[in-house]
Amino acid sequence: MKQHSRQMQKPKEDKLINSIINVALIIIGIIVVYPLWIVLISSISDPAEISSGKVWILPKGINIEAYKILLENGDLWIGYRNSLLYTIFGTALQMLITTPAAFALAKKTLPGRRWLILFFLFTMYFSGGLIPTYFVVKDLGLVNTPWALILPGLVGPYNLVIARTYYENSIPEDMYEAARIDGAGTYRCFVQIALPLSVPVLAVMILNFALGHWNSYMNALVYISDDNIQTLQVFIKRITTQATTALESGAGNIDITELTDSIRKTQLLKYAVVVVSSIPMIMLYPFIQKHFVKGIMLGSVKE
Amino acid sequence: MTSHTINRNGNSKTLGKRILDHRDLYLLILPAFIITVIFKYVPLYGIQLAFKNMKLGQTITTAKWIGLDNFQRFFSTGAFSRTLVNTLMVGILNLLTFPLPIILALLLNNCEVKFIKKSVQTITYIPNLISVAVTMSIVILFCSNSTGFINILFKNLGIESIPFMSKDKFVRPMYIISGIWSATGYNAVIYLAALSSVNPELIDAAKIDGCSKLQRIWYVEVPKIAPTIAILLIMSMGSFFSASTEKMLMIQTDLNLGASEIIGTYTYKIGILKRQYGYSAAVDLFTNVVNFTMLILANFISKKVSDSSLF
Structure with a gap:
């Protein structure tokens, strides 16, 4: 009887937990999306409404001045173009070099495989550091060229390991064996069997690599001083921190109405920049998303 | 004749032969290997700078050793x-x-x-x-x-x-x-x-x-x-x-x-x-x-x- 009543209560208990889960997730979703929403609606609102604190749920006094200022800012567009080029070109090159290596390292019969994997893994955890790397890049004559942003990080050890694990776990050796009997060599096995079967992990790698290029600014800060080849993120940093330091180090409380026109413009520009610079990666995401869980799962299971 | 057959199918191949057999695979790793050597392992040589004082016009090799002075200073x-x-x-x-x-x-x-x-x-x-x-x-x-x-x-x-x-x-x-x-x-x-x-x-x-x-x-x-x-x-x-x-x-x-x-x-x-x-x-x-x-x-x-x- 007691047993029976417990059985009866169970669905009720689960129902409660289910509702707690749903409510928790909805709250988390709102908290995460809210900052982005604020930036988006502020970028299309009347600055006066923003500074009087009326823009917090919906845009007020629709106004595209922010985007007009953005269009006039030549530096930003140079940065935008450069970052797009570096991202596309850099990611393609990384894929071209990392994927074949991962495929080869997945072959258990390869002599010295363990050492080679260790050779790549080690670089993830120990590096020469900023200055020694800087000198290598400098001695190769790459400082102030786009190559300084592309070549040093060309082999992503983390993605190399993910891809290797994926090849090891998800493509049985028999498949290659069958192709080999048909006369296919190593390269044909790679291009015609391994590549088409590894789309999920390739998608994850592309997203990781592209994000790395699009988002990095430390390397650009260190290696690039010519504004014509500078990246978008460095321009964003400049815009954001410039005006802040001018403002913050002035005084604690400047009255909003006393803000100069240039500060007001910079403020608006910041909202628009956040929106416009986030678009490329957010656009890339839906193409990658469906492969995501599978790519990560098969890439991270240890043998 | 028999030993030859074993050699072709078994594990008794020499290491050199096995490496040669896998040359295609090594070639696939080679570009990644070279890039990693240049940009990750060559900088390790520059770590010696931590024990040196590098003046203008000097290189990593010609800079003067100063022992642990840099660390002491830090x-x-x-x-x-x-x-x-x-x-x-x-x-x-x-x-x-x-x-x-x-x-x-x-x-x-x-x-x-x-x-x-x-x-x-x-x-x-x-x-x-x-x-x-x-x-x-x-x-x-x-x-x-x-x-x-x-x-x-x-x-x-x-x-x-x-x-x-x-x-x-x-x-x-x-x-x-x-x-x-x-x-x-x-x-x-x-x-x-x-x-x-x-x-x-x-x-x-x-x-x-x-x-x-x-x-x-x-x-x-x-x-x-x-x-x-x-x-x-x-x-x-x-x-x-x-x-x-x-x-x-x-x-x-x-x-x-x-x-x-x-x-x-x-x-x-x-x-x-x-x-x-x-x-x-x-x-x-x-x-x-x-x-x-x-x-x-x-x-x-x-x-x-x-x-x-x-x-």
Whole structure:
């Protein structure tokens, strides 16, 4: 009887937990999306409404001045173009070099495989550091060229390991064996069997690599001083921190109405920049998303 | 004749022959190998700068050895304790956020409303797509002393405005909260992947045995992702000492240096901006060695305790 009543209560208990889960997730979703929403609606609102604190749920006094200022800012567009080029070109090159290596390292019969994997893994955890790397890049004559942003990080050890694990776990050796009997060599096995079967992990790698290029600014800060080849993120940093330091180090409380026109413009520009610079990666995401869980799962299971 | 056949099929091939057999595969690795040697291993040679004083016109090799002077200088000035404490504090606080992605993944995995599950997963992943510079721009847009969203809100509510950007005590909260925002969704995907390999039969069996949902989460799902937790924990131990320089540089102002000057920003300033190469390399080497030691230690402990390890 007691047993029976417990059985009866169970669905009720689960129902409660289910509702707690749903409510928790909805709250988390709102908290995460809210900052982005604020930036988006502020970028299309009347600055006066923003500074009087009326823009917090919906845009007020629709106004595209922010985007007009953005269009006039030549530096930003140079940065935008450069970052797009570096991202596309850099990611393609990384894929071209990392994927074949991962495929080869997945072959258990390869002599010295363990050492080679260790050779790549080690670089993830120990590096020469900023200055020694800087000198290598400098001695190769790459400082102030786009190559300084592309070549040093060309082999992503983390993605190399993910891809290797994926090849090891998800493509049985028999498949290659069958192709080999048909006369296919190593390269044909790679291009015609391994590549088409590894789309999920390739998608994850592309997203990781592209994000790395699009988002990095430390390397650009260190290696690039010519504004014509500078990246978008460095321009964003400049815009954001410039005006802040001018403002913050002035005084604690400047009255909003006393803000100069240039500060007001910079403020608006910041909202628009956040929106416009986030678009490329957010656009890339839906193409990658469906492969995501599978790519990560098969890439991270240890043998 | 017989021995020849064995040689062709068995394992008794010489190493040289086996390497030759795999030359195609080595060729596929070669480009990655060369790039790694040039950009990751050649810089190791430059670590000697940490023990040298490099003057203008000198090279790494010709610079004068000065023993441990660079390290002594770092340890004896206030810079050491200040940047060390700041770096460690950020690292420790960051480590404390470690359970959040696990909780999010468990919530998502146990959500039975598909619409909520899908949209929340997508929403929480989006911040990972947004760059550090832009994320910190958003932080500044929110926290700026006079034009920030929060302070405008405070003003309307009659609360006195808070100078977030110019006080030491706000640096860590800004850093950590923005970090939670950026990384939780991304890390949750890794746990979700691990959870998706839970055998559904196991869940059904637990149901029949009268396990409540909470019990199923705790006794079936959590043990399933334990190895993943261990590995991610090891990896974060290895970088526990290297708070993000990129992030800190964004929220650093002249007024909050007391908390925002971390080892990374310090190395960048003295090395790249002030060109004190030897000194900067020494500080870098110190961080690297500590990080590496931490990683080995965490890996060792994890191997002993839970059988999961990185290497």
